[in-house]
Amino acid sequence: MTFFAPFCVPFMVGAAVMLLALAAKYAWWFYGLPRADKLRFVRGLPTRRTLEAVGEVIGESLLHRRIFRVNPLLGYMHMSLAFGWFLLIVAGWVETAAYLGLRYVPLQGHVFFRYFSIGMEHKPVFDFIMDLLLLLVLSGVALAWGKRVWSRAMGMRRTTRHVMGDRIALSALWFIFPLRLAAESLTCALYGGGGFLTGTIGSLLAGHADVQVLRALFLPAWWGYSLALGIFFVALPFSRYMHIFTEIPLIFLRRYGIRSSEKEGAYDHFQIEACSRCGICIDPCQLQSELGIDDVQSVYFLRDRRHGMLRQAVANNCLMCGRCEQRCPVGIELNTLRLNSRDRMRNTPDERRFDYFRGLDRSSGTGRVGYFAGCMTLLTPRTLRAMERIFAAAGEQVWWADRDGGVCCGRPLKLSGETDSARKMADYNTALFRRHGITTLVTSCPICLKVFREEYRLEGIEVLHHSQYILRLLREGRLAVEGGGERYTYHDPCELGRGSGIYDEPRAVVAALGELLEPEQTREHALCCGSSVANTAISDAQQLELARSVTGCLEATGATAIVTACPLCKKALGRGASLPVADLSEVVAAHIRAGHTFSDNS
Secondary structure: OOOOOOOHHHHHHHHHHHHHHHHHHHHHHHHOOOHHHHHHHHHHOOOHHHHHHHHHHHHHHHOOHHHHHHOHHHHHHHHHHHHHHHHHHHHHHHHHHHHHOOOOOOHHHHHOHHHHOOOOOOOHHHHHHHHHHHHHHHHHHHHHHHHHHOHHHHOOOOOOOOOHHHHHHHHHHHHHHHHHHHHHHHHHHHHOOOOOOHHHHHHHHHHHOOHHHHHHHHHHHHHHHHHHHHHHHHHHHHOHHHHHHHHHHHHHHHHOOOOOOOOOOOHHHHHHOOOOOOOOOOOOOHHHHOOOOOOOOHHHHHHHHHOOOOOHHHHOOOOOOOHHHHHOOOOOOHHHHHHHHHHHHOOOOOHHHHHHHOOOOOOEOOOOEEEEOOHHHHOOHHHHHHHHHHHHHOOOOEEEOOOOOOOOOOHHHHHOOOHHHHHHHHHHHHHHHHHOOOOEEEEOOHHHHHHHHHOOOOOOOEEEEHHHHHHHHHHHOOOOEOOOOOEEEEEOOOOOOOOOOOOHHHHHHHHOOOEEEOOOOOHHHOOOOOOOOOOOOOOHHHHHHHHHHHHHHHHOOOOOEEEEOOHHHHHHHHHHOOOOEEEHHHHHHHOEOOOOOOOOOO
16 A cells, blocks of 8 residues: 555645744744753753643643633634644544554555545444544534634624735635545545444435546545645644644743743744734723724734734734733733834934933932832822821831932833833832842832832842732731721722732722722723823823723722722823722721821830
């Protein structure tokens, strides 16, 4: 048995092109990794992280558990296509071995085994298994067709728009398995065999169609199946379907501790081309749902960056609130990729503008606890005054980093793409903190908190958001408050919640002051206030429209006041709300027990 027929050629050529393209891409990307990342890869191989990566590949690349959690029907569609096709391949190899023993069989021999096994004695158990798996994959194909026609039935308001390479690959993929069903059913009609699916269709064809017609369709059906496979394989490395293979090395590299950074790098390619363009990131985007902006979402940003057609209008028009990143089933670092794209596309101003840093120190006070207000807190003085009262009531000696003005934490500048300039600010502030000997740094701004924790080198200095610090004071008995009958709803700031994982502490503080009512979209699903410093593209009117949509959800709880824990969110929500909006520190300060002042001797 030669395991070759002319119709195999399209499949063989397509498979060869795909494998060569994949090998070339992966080799080039891995070669471009920094030496430190290559060492992480080598050192990670003999560890348990490799086994964890294998488990994640099974759970996510094949079973798509994250998609199942977001959308069960969409998860089934992806699972039936990925896991079903994988099982078809595995079962096909086992079937070949069962028929022929452990002899060498070329790739096309496994793929087209139903054709090459004509005349062999059929094994009903394999006929049944292969038909069952084919039906599983076909059900996924049917759902994929339905998703294109009626996305809302699949739980999605919108689906993605594709470039030409995606359309070619998608069209080929849609026909691979129907054509396989046709080819195998015709084979069963002419030569017998088959399971409950192909055998039944074959019997119907044999009973109702002329044998000459069946013979005339027999080889064209196998040619069609091979052509569909060949076209799909050739298009795959240059289309969205590159994700099928790329997600696997991405999982391993991520398990070994490799990450994207503020500068574009080789690892970014693994992330960008692991995007399946499933479209799950579209619906959470408030720019799309509230403002009708539908061409800047992460799926389009990644598509445009991959194909070298990224524009600033797309790169910069993002709230970077993290709602899409939280939903991404592949776990792509969407915000980091946005940042390093902006870094590459930025306009670099004169760096001499930072010369005023030299010798600048506007700090005041002394203490082991330092307080960094940040730009937005200085623009919301009620928050600053509330923190002054809280510190005084707790008897805390405080070093004030910027009460009288100072240097920005640098994150707004970094979000605009000026990462090098932001680093200068970080270096200045780090030196300032070290010089004054603080051991705890408190800030009211989640934007500052995130950059202090992730970008600054503050080893030995505990960094706390003021919600965490206030809760600590309450639990230690250093701050006494009186609860009331107020009904509060709490808004999770993006950088505090999704960005820093701080959800419980603000709620614990609010619960000590009154009744806490949760909005419909809360915690990791909370809405962005709309005034993100990461977006300079939308207008003030559009920011206000976003704020009103958020406050509408918060006011629907029946609360008497809205509490947030971010000065920027407070200003944004205050513009769109009919209820009072206050920072957490303000509410705490208003409820401090009369006459309470803590001291070590009390």
